[in-house]
Amino acid sequence: MFQKILVVCVGNICRSPTGEYLLKNLLPNKQVDSAGIASEISKLVGKPADSMATTVAAEHGIDLTPHGSRQLTEAMAAEYDLILVMEKGHIDAVCSIAPAARGKTMLFGQWVGQKEIPDPYRQSREAFDFAWSILEESAAAWAKKL
Template sequence: MFEKILVVCVGNICRSPTGEAALKKLLPNKTVASAGIASLKSELVGKPADATAIEIAKNYDLDLSAHQSQQLTRELAQQYDLILVMEKGHIRAVTDMIPEARGKTMLFGHWQNQKDIPDPYRQSKELFEIVFKAIDLAAHGWAAKLK
């Protein structure tokens, strides 16, 4: 049912690329990509993943080095069966941009009691580590349901 999954955060340089990589590793037969709600506004389109996100992911055998940020658009959202966002507020942001996507938009931390995953951008390496572990746990939750 859910063959194509889009992982969404704000800038598409920290959380969503990490979530994308984790799901790709756990669900190799699914199509997984990521995008940002405000990548265009933040002038991040085409930018690589955050250096600390790349470093932390590499420590766990995930490669974010080829990632390039992209803006969430209606056309992009229409290509995916499931849109996973990092915070409850992102559901509203996605719905405001693309009302028809509401029915297929859920929290990445849905299986962890609807837990938000905080934004580590410009924060400590320790927070990136905590966020990575939360994303990894949530990705395993989704993988168990989608296999």
């Protein structure tokens, strides 16, 4: 049913690459990618995952080094069966880029009390650890559902 999953955040350098690689690890038979709703405007396209996000992921056995930030486009959104976002406001942002994606866009934290995952960008190590914990819990919940 859901073979192609896209994980989305703002800049595609902290939360969405972490969520992408967590899901890739848990769902090896599915295609999982990520993108940002504001990667282009933030001049992050092609940039690697944030160094602190990479460090936290590596400490949990997940390698983010292959990642490069991508801008979400309408055509890209159309390719995926399921789009997972970090915050409720991201649903509207995705739909402003790709109106047809409304019905297939859900929270990454959907199955853990519809939790939103706060952006740790340019914050403390603790903020990255907190985001990791919700992403890890949410990815495991999605893996069970899918």
